[in-house]
Structure formats: structure tokens, C-alpha cells
Amino acid sequence: MKDKQQNILIIGAGLCGSLLALRLGQRGYNVTVMEMRPDMRKVDISAGRSINLAFSDRGIKAMNMVGILDKVMPLCIPMNGRMLHDLEGNTILSPYSGREEEYINSISRGGLNSLLLDEAEMHDNVTIHFNKKCLSVDFEKTTATFKDYNSQSEFVEDADVIFATDGAGSAMRKSYYLSKKFLFSFSQNWLSHGYKELSILPNENGDFKTFKNALHIWGRESFMLIALPNLDGSFTVTLFLSYDEGEYNFNNLTTKENVLEFFGKYFKDALELMPNLAEDFFENPTSPLGTVKCSPWHYKGNTLLMGDAAHAIVPFYGQGMNASFEDVTVLDQVLEEGHKDWETIFKIYESRRKKDTDAIADLAIDNFHEMKGHVNHPNFREKRKLEMALEKEFPEYASKYSLVTFNEDMGYQEAMLRGRAQDKAILNMLAEGTLNMEDDLKTNFEKVKVETDHILEEDRIAKNA
Amino acid sequence: MKDKQQNILIIGAGLCGSLLALRLGQRGYNVTVMEMRPDMRKVDISAGRSINLAFSDRGIKAMNMVGILDKVMPLCIPMNGRMLHDLEGNTILSPYSGREEEYINSISRGGLNSLLLDEAEMHDNVTIHFNKKCLSVDFEKTTATFKDYNSQSEFVEDADVIFATDGAGSAMRKSYYLSKKFLFSFSQNWLSHGYKELSILPNENGDFKTFKNALHIWGRESFMLIALPNLDGSFTVTLFLSYDEGEYNFNNLTTKENVLEFFGKYFKDALELMPNLAEDFFENPTSPLGTVKCSPWHYKGNTLLMGDAAHAIVPFYGQGMNASFEDVTVLDQVLEEGHKDWETIFKIYESRRKKDTDAIADLAIDNFHEMKGHVNHPNFREKRKLEMALEKEFPEYASKYSLVTFNEDMGYQEAMLRGRAQDKAILNMLAEGTLNMEDDLKTNFEKVKVETDHILEEDRIAKNA
Numbered sequence: 001m002k003d004k005q006q007n008i009l010i011i012g013a014g015l016c017g018s019l020l021a022l023r024l025g026q027r028g029y030n031v032t033v034m035e036m037r038p039d040m041r042k043v044d045i046s047a048g049r050s051i052n053l054a055f056s057d058r059g060i061k062a063m064n065m066v067g068i069l070d071k072v073m074p075l076c077i078p079m080n081g082r083m084l085h086d087l088e089g090n091t092i093l094s095p096y097s098g099r100e101e102e103y104i105n106s107i108s109r110g111g112l113n114s115l116l117l118d119e120a121e122m123h124d125n126v127t128i129h130f131n132k133k134c135l136s137v138d139f140e141k142t143t144a145t146f147k148d149y150n151s152q153s154e155f156v157e158d159a160d161v162i163f164a165t166d167g168a169g170s171a172m173r174k175s176y177y178l179s180k181k182f183l184f185s186f187s188q189n190w191l192s193h194g195y196k197e198l199s200i201l202p203n204e205n206g207d208f209k210t211f212k213n214a215l216h217i218w219g220r221e222s223f224m225l226i227a228l229p230n231l232d233g234s235f236t237v238t239l240f241l242s243y244d245e246g247e248y249n250f251n252n253l254t255t256k257e258n259v260l261e262f263f264g265k266y267f268k269d270a271l272e273l274m275p276n277l278a279e280d281f282f283e284n285p286t287s288p289l290g291t292v293k294c295s296p297w298h299y300k301g302n303t304l305l306m307g308d309a310a311h312a313i314v315p316f317y318g319q320g321m322n323a324s325f326e327d328v329t330v331l332d333q334v335l336e337e338g339h340k341d342w343e344t345i346f347k348i349y350e351s352r353r354k355k356d357t358d359a360i361a362d363l364a365i366d367n368f369h370e371m372k373g374h375v376n377h378p379n380f381r382e383k384r385k386l387e388m389a390l391e392k393e394f395p396e397y398a399s400k401y402s403l404v405t406f407n408e409d410m411g412y413q414e415a416m417l418r419g420r421a422q423d424k425a426i427l428n429m430l431a432e433g434t435l436n437m438e439d440d441l442k443t444n445f446e447k448v449k450v451e452t453d454h455i456l457e458e459d460r461i462a463k464n465a
Numbered sequence: 466m467k468d469k470q471q472n473i474l475i476i477g478a479g480l481c482g483s484l485l486a487l488r489l490g491q492r493g494y495n496v497t498v499m500e501m502r503p504d505m506r507k508v509d510i511s512a513g514r515s516i517n518l519a520f521s522d523r524g525i526k527a528m529n530m531v532g533i534l535d536k537v538m539p540l541c542i543p544m545n546g547r548m549l550h551d552l553e554g555n556t557i558l559s560p561y562s563g564r565e566e567e568y569i570n571s572i573s574r575g576g577l578n579s580l581l582l583d584e585a586e587m588h589d590n591v592t593i594h595f596n597k598k599c600l601s602v603d604f605e606k607t608t609a610t611f612k613d614y615n616s617q618s619e620f621v622e623d624a625d626v627i628f629a630t631d632g633a634g635s636a637m638r639k640s641y642y643l644s645k646k647f648l649f650s651f652s653q654n655w656l657s658h659g660y661k662e663l664s665i666l667p668n669e670n671g672d673f674k675t676f677k678n679a680l681h682i683w684g685r686e687s688f689m690l691i692a693l694p695n696l697d698g699s700f701t702v703t704l705f706l707s708y709d710e711g712e713y714n715f716n717n718l719t720t721k722e723n724v725l726e727f728f729g730k731y732f733k734d735a736l737e738l739m740p741n742l743a744e745d746f747f748e749n750p751t752s753p754l755g756t757v758k759c760s761p762w763h764y765k766g767n768t769l770l771m772g773d774a775a776h777a778i779v780p781f782y783g784q785g786m787n788a789s790f791e792d793v794t795v796l797d798q799v800l801e802e803g804h805k806d807w808e809t810i811f812k813i814y815e816s817r818r819k820k821d822t823d824a825i826a827d828l829a830i831d832n833f834h835e836m837k838g839h840v841n842h843p844n845f846r847e848k849r850k851l852e853m854a855l856e857k858e859f860p861e862y863a864s865k866y867s868l869v870t871f872n873e874d875m876g877y878q879e880a881m882l883r884g885r886a887q888d889k890a891i892l893n894m895l896a897e898g899t900l901n902m903e904d905d906l907k908t909n910f911e912k913v914k915v916e917t918d919h920i921l922e923e924d925r926i927a928k929n930a
Contacts, residue, residue, distance in 0.1 A: 183708075183753050187652030243648075288648050424927035431926050461896045462889040 005030060009159035011134045011144060011172060012036070015109070016307030016324035017165035018116035018128075022066050023328055025123035027335065033120070034132040034146055034157065036166070041114045051197065051236045052228045054079070054215070054318025055107040057408040062325035065332060068119055075112055076105035077229045083214035084375055089269030093214060094375065094384060097399070098391025102406045104215070104318055106228040134171040137162060139299040140181070144172070161342055162303045165324075168292055170309035176299070184294065191289040191314060191368070193223070194250055195240050198280040200273045202233030209273045210235070217371055218267045222246050224372035225267050237270070240289075240372070250286050289314045291361050297350050301342030304349070306331070311357035316367040317404060319360050323412070327353065356412040363404060363416050383426045386437060386444065393441050417456065425451035470495060474624035476599045476609060476637060477501070480574070481772030481789035482630030483581035483593075487531050488793055490588035492800065498585070499597040499611055499622065501631070506579045516662065516701045517693045519544070519680070519783025520572040522873040527790035530797060533584055540577055541570035542694045548679035549840055554734030558679060559840065559849060562864070563856025567871045569680070569783055571693040599636040602627060604764040605646070609637070626807055627768045630789075633757055635774035641764070649759065656754040656779060656833070658688070659715050660705050663745040665738045667698030674738045675700070682836055683732045687711055689837035690732050702735070705754070705837065715751050754779045756826050762815050766807030769814070771796070776822035781832040782869060788825050788877070792818065821877040828869060828881050848891045851902060851909065858906050882921065890916035
């Protein structure tokens with residue numbers, strides 16, 4: 001891969017595509033990026049996409065790779081834990097970790113994406129074009145067809161290698177699927193729940209109306225509301241609700257009265273902060289929540305899917321953006337190893353990466369159930385209490401959440417397997433009474449370790465029989 | 466559903482479609498069936514589809530439902546166990562159950578399908594048309610468009626209800642997917658292995674060249690060969706092999722010399738029975754092995770996917786046909802309950818059935834690994850030995866294989882969960898030394914029961930935390 005004069009085409013200048021463009025630009029490749037949307041630095045295009053996102057250690061690692069973490073941090077609002085709101089409006093803060101330095105951040109999608117575009121464009125060898133929608137990719141010829149939204153004309157772009165970072169609805173993935181030229185495994189799975197974005201506006205002084213440094217959760221078992229802070233003093237609020245099941249659902253919440261009744265009954269304290277609720281509710285779209293998995297991601301050494309185009313996940317672990325950034329980190333490590341051709345690079349990349357993006361997809365669905373229900377259950381809370389204490393006391397202990405979120409050098413799959421075994425160990429020992437919260441912490445730490453290893457070993461034996 | 470004058474359209478007259486036509490015909494509906502292929506009773510169309518299949522208790526239950534088991538049994542060859550062939554050609558018979566009356570059957574696809582077509586056509590209210598290929602289904606209007614292969618013309622068929630039993634490549638499923646009119650979850654997953662059908666012909670007297678009443682397996686860890694007997698004294702042999710991995714694979718087995726070398730090295734005793742190997746190998750197609758899952762299967766009360774169209778699975782549990790037949794049994798039970806409209810019927814059917822077809826899809830993939838490798842491992846064989854003894858002694862004991870295959874009144878999901886827990890219990894106790902094969906059987910039976918329940922309980926606690 002010494003030949004840096006190669007022409008690389010990137011489809012999509014979202015978070016993953018613009019980071020990839022920046023990194024390949026830093027590596028000296030000739031990079032052309034085609035983005036469907038207008039330039040977000042000139043036009044407001046936030047509507048319909050989540051306004052803020054959770055940014056954590058895997059994302060931080062990627063920003064360090066390209067050397068711009070110092071420019072990213074000012075865009076962040078630390079969220080140290082989950083602020084759980086009950087039906088009466090009582091709140092309790094449940095920290096994400098027992099260690100103070102481990103927290104996640106609320107960050108503006110637009111702010112971060114604009115920064116990445118700016119940084120990429122600083123490289124003379126990187127060019128970004130907007131309003132160019134990809135229609136299809138000929139992965140055998142390594143060409144892509146675009147439509148120019150300004151001129152309404154179509155044109156074909158030729159490249160040595162094409163990366164598709166064009167999101168969950170990827171045009172290149174569709175070309176893979178429809179071509180039937182190779183065995184393409186593919187899945188799209190929708191949750192029965194959709195989501196709708198709402199907002200808590202700042203108060204008259206421009207200040208936050210409720211506690212700033214938390215991810216607020218109103219978990220109601222079969223549905224939930226969450227809120228993340230923005231730099232301007234507002235919160236972006238998201239309602240996750242079934243389309244058609246339960247007493248209240250997106251299909252039957254059709255009048256202002258219904259909506260106010262629903263919020264008054266289940267989210268009383270949130271409703272008090274949202275005089276603008278009904279307006280938001282009927283102006284903003286209801287969107288579905290889907291998981292996309294596929295394989296292979298690459299076609300020979302010609303093309304590669306990355307980010308949401310390869311693995312779209314539901315938002316409940318706050319890892320969508322972090323996982324897409326980590327894609328670039330992992331690809332960069334493979335590039336650093338100096339393999340001789342793109343096909344080898346893509347094969348190694350996919351074999352290292354696929355298991356981890358599959359794992360975070362599954363973890364994200366698990367966390368939906370955790371957030372809307374389990375966080376309120378006594379046995380879950382007891383587990384969290386113990387884990388907070390363990391994390392505080394023992395640097396080598398990390399809960400499943402911490403393994404996934406704050407251990408950027410452990411892959412998602414390993415984090416999932418270890419984290420699930422640990423959860424199972426603690427919950428079962430608590431249920432059996434073999435773990436006593438009154439015992440000293442060191443004793444309990446050892447018990448959890450031994451039982452976790454035992455569970456992993458039993459799974460290993462059953463699997464390899 | 467008192468109105469039996471409703472017009473029902475069934476797309477596809479394969480095993481599932483013809484059984485469904487027969488059953489709905491028996492129930493008095495006006496049934497029209499459209500089949501893409503020519504009438505198999507008049508034209509030989511076996512090429513490219515598996516010639517024989519495993520027929521077991523869930524299939525038997527369905528044949529009893531329509532009252533034709535006595536006509537099916539003469540088509541069957543009992544297979545009492547797996548005949549395992551090692552590299553040197555030594556064989557060992559591993560029974561499917563410790564109970565003599567529990568075995569599976571090799572049955573001819575064509576023979577059984579023809580019987581079902583005959584039986585369905587005996588009803589005046591059932592009409593079957595051949596050479597009519599479904600192009601698409603308008604599930605909102607409840608119409609389907611067909612192409613007549615004889616006249617080459619297209620026509621539209623209107624119905625009150627449409628059932629699509631048109632197999633893994635279902636045209637109606639494609640219409641669901643492409644329409645984007647509702648959230649359709651869908652997955653297609655390919656194994657890295659493909660398959661090719663070969664044959665062991667009868668000897669000059671028309672007799673079987675090797676033991677008749679077994680499913681023969683040459684498991685070689687990363688690939689395998691199997692053989693099932695046919696009524697004419699031949700065996701249908703299937704090679705399961707990677708497309709592109711390993712020393713020998715479908716992509717590099719391109720010469721007669723290569724093929725003979727490969728078989729000589731790994732399937733010596735089989736090769737001796739197959740003088741026709743090279744001819745078969747290069748004449749017969751190599752086909753992929755895929756799993757299809759989707760949901761919802763129905764669109765309101767208009768349309769329903771059944772059989773492989775709803776849930777195509779890999780062949781390794783011998784349950785593909787049995788599961789499709791069971792679809793009809795389950796639907797029939799729901800019909801029997803007398804619900805007021807098709808939408809209610811379809812909703813209840815899917816809610817009862819989907820979890821089970823998901824389970825058998827996963828079990829079938831597990832069994833690929835069991836057949837090609839585990840059957841040869843010492844700990845697996847020790848487990849099977851214990852289970853044979855338990856099944857022989859205790860009528861209430863059933864191995865995972867027996868739960869899936871011989872317990873037609875237990876759903877696949879329950880069979881999977883209980884069967885996996887049981888396997889894990891036995892394997893772990895054997896590994897830990899807490900289960901001693903020398904102990905008396907009653908003691909070991911109790912140990913397995915207690916440990917299995919313990920595992921299920923621990924999983925339950927972890928899941929509901």
C-alpha cells in the first residue's frame with residue numbers, strides 16, 4: 001500500500017465518512033467524498049436525525065488518532081450517570097461507573113460532523129462534494145453512479161477503491177444485495193417501538209431547566225422517555241413507544257388531549273418542563289428503530305462498507321457513533337501493518353471487526369430492556385450498587401456497561417461475553433443468597449470473579465463439545 | 466370463518482402448499498393453487514432439489530391430521546441412527562434414541578409431493594394449475610400477478626385470502642420487502658459451505674451397497690459427506706464443503722483428479738461405492754445453504770407466508786419439511802378455534818409459531834457443527850452413551866435430538882431451551898467429574914435433571930433481572 005497516489009472514493013460525509021476522509025487524507029491518499037445532503041456548515045439540516053449523541057472512550061480514541069480531541073472536548077457535556085425519574089417525579093442519580101473519571105458525553109451531531117469536515121478539507125488531497133446522491137455502485141468495475149441535486153444530471157465516478165459510509169440506507173449495500181453476484185448475508189430487524197424527538201427548552205436565563213450532567217430516563221417498562229443536554233441549555237428529549245401496542249401508542253396518540261393525558265400520567269415532571277410538547281409532538285416525525293447486519297462488507301479489494309452502512313444499530317447503548325469511529329481506528333491499524341493489497345486489508349479488517357459490531361448490535365437491544373424497565377427493578381439496583389463499590393475499590397473491576405463504554409482496548413464481543421457472565425454471576429448469587437451485600441468488598445469481589453470465570457468455562461465446554 | 470365460500474389462493478404446490486391445499490380443501494374452502502413448475506407427476510423435475518428428505522414425528526402428526534399416514538408409510542425407509550464412517554472406513558452406528566420406536570425416515574420428495582397433490586385434487590373445491598409463475602403480490606388488494614409459461618402471458622388472480630408457500634425465494638416475501646409499506650424485518654444468512662448431490666447407485670441385484678437403515682455420515686470437522694437411502698436401492702449422497710476455504714473446496718475442485726484425490730483421502734470407503742463420482746460431481750450443481758427469517762408473515766387478514774417462504778432453514782436437523790408441515794398443523798389448530806376473521810387467525814398463528822421456527826433455524830445450524838465434528842469427539846460420544854441409556858430406562862427422559870425430533874407436542878423453542886440446558890448440564894458434569902458413568906443410572910438421571918433445572922433457572926434470573 002505504498003502507492004498513495006491511489007484514488008479513493010468515499011460515499012457519504014456523515015460522522016464515519018468524514019473521519020475516514022480525514023484519516024486517509026492524513027495518510028496521503030487522494031480522497032474524493034460525495035455527500036447526498038447539502039453542506040451542513042452552510043445549511044441547517046438537523047431535522048429528522050438525532051441532534052445529540054453519546055460520545056465515549058472508543059470515540060475519544062478515534063479523535064486522538066487524528067489528533068483533534070482538544071477541539072472535540074469543548075463540544076461535550078459530561079453525563080455522569082442516569083437520572084431516573086419515577087411516576088411521582090422523584091429522581092435518583094445512578095452513576096455510569098464507580099470511578100469518577102468514567103462518564104459519557106452529550107455532543108452535538110452537527111457540531112462534531114462540521115469539525116470533521118473542516119479538518120478533512122484542510123488536506124489538499126481531500127475534496128468533498130455535496131448534493132451528490134449515490135444511486136448505485138458497480139463493485140466489479142469500482143465505479144459509482146451519482147445524481148447531482150443541483151444540475152439534476154447523473155454522472156459516474158471511477159476510483160481505485162470505494163468506501164461506502166452512506167448510513168443505514170446505504171446505496172452500495174443495496175447494490176450488493178440486488179446484484180446477486182455473490183452470497184450476501186443480510187438482515188434488517190425492526191423493533192416494535194418507534195421514536196420521536198421532543199425538547200425541553202432553556203429557561204428564560206438560557207439555563208438548563210433540570211440537572212445538566214446526566215442522561216435523564218423516565219423508564220415505564222413498556223416505553224420510555226429520555227433526555228440529553230445540549231450546549232445551548234436545552235435538552236433533546238426522545239420518546240420510545242410502540243407503534244400499535246398498549247393503551248397509548250404512536251398510532252393512537254392523534255390528538256393534543258391524548259398526548260397531554262399520556263404525558264401527564266407517565267411523565268408528569270417532564271411535562272411540566274415542556275410547554276411546547278404538543279407542538280413538537282405533531283411537528284416532528286415518528287421514526288422506526290432498526291438493526292442492520294450484513295456480510296461480506298467488502299467485494300474483493302474494490303469496495304468496503306463501513307459505519308452504519310455495514311452495521312446500523314439501535315441507539316440504546318449510546319454506541320452507534322462510537323462504533324463507527326472505531327471502524328476507522330481498526331481499519332487504520334490494519335493499514336499500519338502494511339499489507340500488500342486492499343483485498344488482504346479488507347479481509348483482515350472484516351475478520352477482526354465483524355464479531356464486535358455484531359456484539360454491539362445485540363447489546364444495544366438488550367439495553368433497551370434495561371433502560372425502560374430493569375433500571376427500576378430492586379435486583380438490578382442491588383447489582384449496580386455492588387458494582388459501583390467494586391469499581392471504586394478495585395481498578396481491575398469493570399461492569400458490563402464499563403467494559404463496553406470505558407474499555408476502548410477491549411473489543412465489543414469480549415466485553416459482551418465477559419459482561420453478560422458477570423451480570424449472570426451477580427444476579428444469581430444475589431438470588432441464591434450466596435452473595436451478601438453486608439460482607440466485605442474483597443470477599444464479594446473474589447466471589448464474583450470466581451463465579452464469572454466458572455460461567456465462562458461452562459459455556460466454553462458446552463460450546464466446544 | 467363460517468363462510469367457506471371464500472376464495473383462497475395458494476402460491477406454490479410444493480410440500481407445504483399441497484398439504485395446505487389438501488387441508489383447506491377438507492375444510493371446505495374454495496382453493497386455487499398456482500405452481501411455477503410443471504406437474505411433477507408427469508415430468509421429472511427432480512434436478513437441483515434434494516431428492517430425499519428426513520420425515521419424522523412432526524411430519525407424521527400432520528399426515529395424521531389429513532388422514533393419509535397409511536399412504537405415506539410405504540414411501541419411507543426407517544433410519545435408526547447415524548452410521549459414522551471414520552477415515553479408515555470403520556463404522557459405528559449411533560442410534561437417534563435409546564428407544565427402539567424412535568427413528569427417522571428417508572422419504573422421496575417427489576413421491577410424497579405427488580401423493581399430496583393427488584389427495585388435494587380429489588376435492589372438487591381444490592384446483593391446481595401448473596407452469597404459473599408468481600411475479601408479485603399486491604397484498605393491499607389481495608391480488609397476485611402470474612406468468613403462464615405455456616402462453617407466456619401475464620394474468621392477475623384475485624382472491625379473498627392469499628397464502629404464499631412458494632419456498633425460500635418467495636415472490637410474495639419479495640413484494641413485502643420491496644414495497645416498504647410496513648416495517649418488514651428480514652434476514653438471509655448464508656453458510657460459508659455449499660452442497661452438491663451425488664449418488665451411490667444400487668448394486669447389480671438392485672440392492673443397497675451399504676447398510677440401508679441409517680443416515681450415513683463422514684464427518685471431517687470442516688466438511689462432511691452424508692448419504693440417505695432411497696426405495697430403489699440407491700443412496701442420495703450430499704457433500705457439504707466450503708466454497709473457498711481449506712485445502713479442498715468447491716472453488717478449487719475443478720478436475721477429475723482433484724475430486725478423486727479428495728475423496729480418496731477423506732471418504733475412501735464411500736469412494737469405493739461411487740464409480741460414478743466424477744460424473745455426478747461435474748454434472749450436478751453446487752448450491753448454497755441459507756437461512757431466511759422474517760416478520761410479520763401476514764399483511765392484515767389478506768396474505769400469509771408459510772413454509773420455507775416464511776422460514777427457510779439449513780438441512781442439518783432434518784426438520785425443513787417437518788417444520789413446514791407443522792405450520793399447517795398449527796394453522797389448522799387456530800382455524801379450529803373459530804376466530805372471527807383472518808387477521809385474528811393470522812396474528813394468533815404467527816404469535817404461536819414464529820418463536821418455534823426461529824428456534825429450529827438456529828438448531829439446524831448448531832447441528833451442522835455437531836454432524837461434521839462433534840459426533841466424533843469423545844465427550845460428545847460419552848454424552849450420547851449416557852443419554853441412550855437414560856432414554857431406554859426412563860420414558861420421561863429425552864435428549865435434545867429426541868425433544869426436537871420425536872416430541873411433536875413440544876414446540877421447537879421449548880425443545881431447544883430444555884435440550885441445550887440438558888446438553889450443557891451433562892457436558893459440564895462430565896468435565897468436572899461430578900457425573901460418573903459408573904454410577905447407577907437412577908442417580909445420574911436425578912443429577913442431570915437437577916442440574917438442567919438449575920441451568921434453566923439461572924438463565925431465567927439473568928434474563929429477567
